Amino acid sequence: GAVVSQHPSWVICKSGTSVKIECRSLDFQATTMFWYRQFPKQSLMLMATSNEGSKATYEQGVEKDKFLINHASLTLSTLTVTSAHPEDSSFYICSARDSRAGDGGHTQYFGPGTRLTVL
Amino acid sequence: GQNIDQPTEMTATEGAIVQINCTYQTSGFNGLFWYQQHAGEAPTFLSYNVLDGLEEKGRFSSFLSRSKGYSYLLLKELQMKDSASYLCAVRDSNYQLIWGAGTKLIIKP
Numbered sequence: 199g200a201v202v203s204q205h206p207s208w209v210i211c212k213s214g215t216s217v218k219i220e221c222r223s224l225d226f227q228a229t230t231m232f233w234y235r236q237f238p239k240q241s242l243m244l245m246a247t248s249n250e251g252s253k254a255t256y257e258q259g260v261e262k263d264k265f266l267i268n269h270a271s272l273t274l275s276t277l278t279v280t281s282a283h284p285e286d287s288s289f290y291i292c293s294a295r296d297s298r299a300g301d302g303g304h305t306q307y308f309g310p311g312t313r314l315t316v317l
Numbered sequence: 318g319q320n321i322d323q324p325t326e327m328t329a330t331e332g333a334i335v336q337i338n339c340t341y342q343t344s345g346f347n348g349l350f351w352y353q354q355h356a357g358e359a360p361t362f363l364s365y366n367v368l369d370g371l372e373e374k375g376r377f378s379s380f381l382s383r384s385k386g387y388s389y390l391l392l393k394e395l396q397m398k399d400s401a402s403y404l405c406a407v408r409d410s411n412y413q414l415i416w417g418a419g420t421k422l423i424i425k426p
Contacts, residue, residue, distance in 0.1 A: 241404065242360070244413075289357075
């Protein structure tokens, strides 16, 4: 089945530092990956759509200079939270589409998520 | 605007059946998804409906009526491990996923 990994699973950092989160599709190639943020007891919020070899598409209200996305290969996308602040503390989840899937690649498979705490 | 509605919380008994409803109003429709999310974990895919009718997968079934903008997730023979949030998501005409807020399902012995 389609497996997506994320690293690290959790990270604690000081305010003002940058944190990089990796998202990998382990057994399939993903031309499109998605980055979500989820605050406690709230639903998923799409931050951006990451396309291999091109610039990410950011959702309204998401600062592209703060949340840097790089999708350099068909199996890896990275999200870098620059100059992190306590309000950036959240659960960050990536997902990827598996084009081999029987539904034509419509289904998103999620990574396990990264819990970021900014002190 | 686009909107997905599902109950905030439901309670059911172990071994019983529960139906979680989802209604949607979106600009176009290109499929409806159900995901399960345990507390502190990422969502896991349960089902995908794009045509009207019932899709069955073991203890879980999902139903879609496009004319009514309505779907439900049916869970049979409930187990304690089914306690989780269940997220309904609809893909609109731009192929963007619109997410519901999720239904927290509490299973009691």
